[in-house]
Amino acid sequence: MTSQILQSDIPASLIDLGVGNPAPELLPLDLLRQAAAHALAQGDAAPLQYGFEAGDVRFRQALAVFLSQEYSLKIDFSQLFVSNGVSQALDLICTLYTTPGDVVFAEEPTYFLALRIFADHRLRVVGLPTDEHGLRIDALEDALKRQRPALLYTVPTHQNPSGATLPLDRRRRLVELSQEHGFLVLADEVYHCLSYGEQPPPPLASFVDRGAVLSLGSFSKILAPGLRLGWIQGRADRLQTLAQSGLLDSGGGLNPFTATIVRSALELGLQQQHLDHLRRVYATRLAALDAALQHHLAGQLSYQRPESGFFIWARLLGGLDAEQLLANAKSHGVSFRPGVRFSSKGGLRDFVRLCFAYYDQARLADGVARLADAIAEASAC
Amino acid sequence: MTSQILQSDIPASLIDLGVGNPAPELLPLDLLRQAAAHALAQGDAAPLQYGFEAGDVRFRQALAVFLSQEYSLKIDFSQLFVSNGVSQALDLICTLYTTPGDVVFAEEPTYFLALRIFADHRLRVVGLPTDEHGLRIDALEDALKRQRPALLYTVPTHQNPSGATLPLDRRRRLVELSQEHGFLVLADEVYHCLSYGEQPPPPLASFVDRGAVLSLGSFSKILAPGLRLGWIQGRADRLQTLAQSGLLDSGGGLNPFTATIVRSALELGLQQQHLDHLRRVYATRLAALDAALQHHLAGQLSYQRPESGFFIWARLLGGLDAEQLLANAKSHGVSFRPGVRFSSKGGLRDFVRLCFAYYDQARLADGVARLADAIAEASAC
Numbered sequence: 001m002t003s004q005i006l007q008s009d010i011p012a013s014l015i016d017l018g019v020g021n022p023a024p025e026l027l028p029l030d031l032l033r034q035a036a037a038h039a040l041a042q043g044d045a046a047p048l049q050y051g052f053e054a055g056d057v058r059f060r061q062a063l064a065v066f067l068s069q070e071y072s073l074k075i076d077f078s079q080l081f082v083s084n085g086v087s088q089a090l091d092l093i094c095t096l097y098t099t100p101g102d103v104v105f106a107e108e109p110t111y112f113l114a115l116r117i118f119a120d121h122r123l124r125v126v127g128l129p130t131d132e133h134g135l136r137i138d139a140l141e142d143a144l145k146r147q148r149p150a151l152l153y154t155v156p157t158h159q160n161p162s163g164a165t166l167p168l169d170r171r172r173r174l175v176e177l178s179q180e181h182g183f184l185v186l187a188d189e190v191y192h193c194l195s196y197g198e199q200p201p202p203p204l205a206s207f208v209d210r211g212a213v214l215s216l217g218s219f220s221k222i223l224a225p226g227l228r229l230g231w232i233q234g235r236a237d238r239l240q241t242l243a244q245s246g247l248l249d250s251g252g253g254l255n256p257f258t259a260t261i262v263r264s265a266l267e268l269g270l271q272q273q274h275l276d277h278l279r280r281v282y283a284t285r286l287a288a289l290d291a292a293l294q295h296h297l298a299g300q301l302s303y304q305r306p307e308s309g310f311f312i313w314a315r316l317l318g319g320l321d322a323e324q325l326l327a328n329a330k331s332h333g334v335s336f337r338p339g340v341r342f343s344s345k346g347g348l349r350d351f352v353r354l355c356f357a358y359y360d361q362a363r364l365a366d367g368v369a370r371l372a373d374a375i376a377e378a379s380a381c
Numbered sequence: 382m383t384s385q386i387l388q389s390d391i392p393a394s395l396i397d398l399g400v401g402n403p404a405p406e407l408l409p410l411d412l413l414r415q416a417a418a419h420a421l422a423q424g425d426a427a428p429l430q431y432g433f434e435a436g437d438v439r440f441r442q443a444l445a446v447f448l449s450q451e452y453s454l455k456i457d458f459s460q461l462f463v464s465n466g467v468s469q470a471l472d473l474i475c476t477l478y479t480t481p482g483d484v485v486f487a488e489e490p491t492y493f494l495a496l497r498i499f500a501d502h503r504l505r506v507v508g509l510p511t512d513e514h515g516l517r518i519d520a521l522e523d524a525l526k527r528q529r530p531a532l533l534y535t536v537p538t539h540q541n542p543s544g545a546t547l548p549l550d551r552r553r554r555l556v557e558l559s560q561e562h563g564f565l566v567l568a569d570e571v572y573h574c575l576s577y578g579e580q581p582p583p584p585l586a587s588f589v590d591r592g593a594v595l596s597l598g599s600f601s602k603i604l605a606p607g608l609r610l611g612w613i614q615g616r617a618d619r620l621q622t623l624a625q626s627g628l629l630d631s632g633g634g635l636n637p638f639t640a641t642i643v644r645s646a647l648e649l650g651l652q653q654q655h656l657d658h659l660r661r662v663y664a665t666r667l668a669a670l671d672a673a674l675q676h677h678l679a680g681q682l683s684y685q686r687p688e689s690g691f692f693i694w695a696r697l698l699g700g701l702d703a704e705q706l707l708a709n710a711k712s713h714g715v716s717f718r719p720g721v722r723f724s725s726k727g728g729l730r731d732f733v734r735l736c737f738a739y740y741d742q743a744r745l746a747d748g749v750a751r752l753a754d755a756i757a758e759a760s761a762c
Binding site: 003004005006007008009021022024027028029032033036037040041043044045046047048049050051052053056057058077084085086087088090091095096099100113114115116117118119120121122220224225226227228245246247249250251252253254255256257258261 | 642
C-alpha cells in the first residue's frame with residue numbers, strides 16, 4: 001500500500017508506450033462537471049437509492065440511442081445491462097457461468113488482464129491461433145472437436161494487442177458455432193467506436209439474438225476509465241441471469257449515481273462530441289507513431305498498420321527477445337509491453353505492443369527515437 | 382427486463398415495512414450536488430483515469446479521519462481499501478478466498494442477501510445459533526470441532542435482522558478463534574454508526590491487527606446506496622491480496638470518480654452533518670414504530686427494543702407463520718420480511734423484520750395499524 005493515486009504511476013523521465021490509458025489531457029473534466037451539474041439539478045433523488053438491477057431505464061434508453069447511432073443498428077434498452085466496465089462484467093459472468101477447471105478459449109494474443117480475471121476463477125485458458133484478420137475459425141473448429149469451452153473470449157474489432165478486426169463471414173461462423181456447440185461468446189467491443197479509417201463490420205452486439213453472445217462495452221476508452229461504467233448487451237433472458245445474481249440482488253444496480261451523470265452527458269450530446277474529438281486526436285497520434293517507426297525503425301520492426309484502437313503491435317525482426325529488450329529500453333527512458341504478456345502459453349516473445357493514445361505527437365516521436373537507440377544497442381551486443 | 386428505475390418499486394397504496402432502504406426524502410441530493418461541484422472544480426482529472434488499485438490515497442485519508450472519529454479509534458489510510466459496497470466486497474472475497482464446496486459460517490438469523498452471494502459462489506452455509514447478544518461463541522467452538530470454515534460472516538453490531546450487538550468479550554474470543562483455527566472473519570459493520578442510544582463496543586475493525594478479520598463498511602446506509610461506494614478495513618497484507626486480483630489489475634481502483642465526490646463530502650464536513658441528522662431522524666422513527674407496536678400489538682408480538690440500525694425483529698406470539706401472514710398483510714396494504722428469509726435452514730418461521738428507516742412516523746403508525754388488522758384476521762381463521 002503506497003500513497004499512489006493513479007494505477008500507472010509513470011515517472012516524468014519515462015515515455016511509457018506500454019500503458020493502455022487515455023491521455024491525461026484528454027480526460028473530460030469540464031464535460032463531467034457540466035454533466036454532473038445538469039444531472040444533480042433535476043430534483044430527482046432516485047439515482048441515490050438502491051437501483052433497479054439491470055440499471056436505470058432512463059440511462060439505458062439514452063445509451064441505446066447513442067449505441068444505435070454508433071453501431072448503425074437499432075438497439076432497444078432492454079438488451080442493455082449496466083456494468084462497472086468490462087473487467088467487472090467478465091468477473092460477474094465467470095462467477096455465474098463457470099466452475100473452477102472449466103475451459104476458456106481466447107485468442108493468441110489476447111488482452112492480458114482478462115487472463116488474470118480467468119485465473120482468479122481458476123479457469124483453464126486455451127489460446128487459439130489468429131492471423132491478420134483475427135481469430136482463425138478453422139482452428140476454433142479443430143479445437144471444438146477436442147473440447148467444449150464454457151466461454152470464448154474475443155476482442156473482435158481493433159483487437160488488443162494486435163489491432164486485427166474479424167471479418168463479417170468469420171463473425172457469422174463464430175456465432176453459429178456458439179449455438180451448435182453450446183458455449184458463450186464474450187465479445188469485448190471497447191474499441192469498436194475507435195475507428196479512424198474504414199468502418200469495421202457490425203459489432204458482435206448485432207448477433208446477440210442469433211447466438212450465445214454477450215457484447216461487453218465500456219465508457220473507459222470513450223469517456224473516462226475512472227467512471228467504472230460500462231454495459232453488457234445481450235438477449236433479455238441472459239441479462240436476467242445476471243440481474244438475478246446475489247451481487248445485484250443485494251446491492252441493487254451497479255452504478256446508478258455515475259450512470260445518471262453520464263446519462264446527462266449522453267442526452268446533452270457531450271459524449272458524442274467528445275468521441276468525435278477523440279477520434280480526430282487519436283488518428284493524428286496513430287499517424288505520428290507510424291511515421292516515427294518508419295523513420296527510426298524501418299526494417300527492424302514489422303507491423304500491420306491499424307486504423308483504429310489504441311495500439312500498434314509490432315514484431316522485432318532482429319531476433320531480439322522483447323522482455324530482454326525491456327530493461328535496456330527503460331535505461332533509455334522508454335517502455336512498452338512485451339508480447340509474452342499477451343500470450344496464454346509463454347509465446348510471442350518477439351512482439352511489442354506500443355500505445356499511441358497516451359502521448360502527444362512530440363512525445364511519441366521522442367519515445368520511438370529512444371526505442372531505436374535501445375534496439376540498436378541491444379542488437380550490437 | 383421491465384422499465385423499472387428503483388430496485389424496490391413500492392406501489393403507493395402499500396406500506397412496505399420489509400424494505401431495508403433509506404427513506405427517499407433522506408437521500409442527500411443537495412449535499413451530493415454541492416460535493417460534486419466542489420470536487421470537479423479542483424482542476425484535477427486524476428479521478429477520471431484508471432485509479433490506484435486500493436483506492437485514491439486522498440479519499441482514503443479523508444475516510445480514515447471520518448472513521449477515526451466515528452469509531453473512536455486511530456485508523457491509518459493504509460488499512461482501507463475502496464470497494465463498491467459490502468455486496469461487492471463479499472463477492473470479491475469469495476472469488477479470491479474460497480472454492481466451491483467450502484463452508485461459510487453465518488449467524489442464524491443473518492442478512493439474507495449475503496446468503497445469495499455465497500450461493501453464487503457455491504459455498505455451503507452453516508448457520509450458527511445466536512441469542513440476544515448475537516453469535517453464541519460456545520456454539521461456534523462446538524462447530525469448529527466438526528469443521529473449519531473458509532469464512533465466518535457476521536453483522537456484529539445492530540445486526541440485520543435481529544438488532545443484536547455482540548459484547549466485547551465475545552468479539553475478543555471470536556478474533557482469537559479466527560487465529561487459532563485459521564478462518565477469515567468478515568464483519569459487516571454497516572450499522573455501526575447508526576446508534577441512537579448507548580454506544581456499541583468497538584467495531585471488529587479495531588481487531589484487524591490481532592486476528593484474521595476484514596471489516597466491511599459502506600456509504601449506503603449513511604449517505605446513499607446509489608453511490609455504490611464502501612470500504613474494506615484490514616491488515617495491509619490482506620488488502621494487498623485484493624488489490625492484486627485480476628479484477629483490480631484490469632480495471633484499476635473500484636470507484637475513483639464517485640470517491641472523489643464523496644471525498645469532498647467528507648472534507649467539507651457534509652457527511653458528518655448528514656449522519657448526525659440521520660441519527661436524530663431514525664431515533665424518532667424507531668420510537669414511533671415501537672410505540673405503534675406497543676399500542677396495536679402488545680401481547681401479540683415480542684421483541685427486544687433495539688437502539689440502533691434500521692429494524693425491529695419481532696416474534697409472532699399467536700402461532701402464526703409469517704410467510705402465510707404475508708399474503709393477508711398485503712391485502713391490508715402492508716408488507717414485511719418474513720423471518721424464514723433470514724434463515725440458512727428454513728427456520729425462524731414465526732419472525733418478522735420491520736424497518737423503521739424508510740417511512741415517516743405517520744406512515745409507520747398507519748402500517749402497524751394495518752398489520753394489526755391482518756394479524757387479527759389471520760388469528761381469527
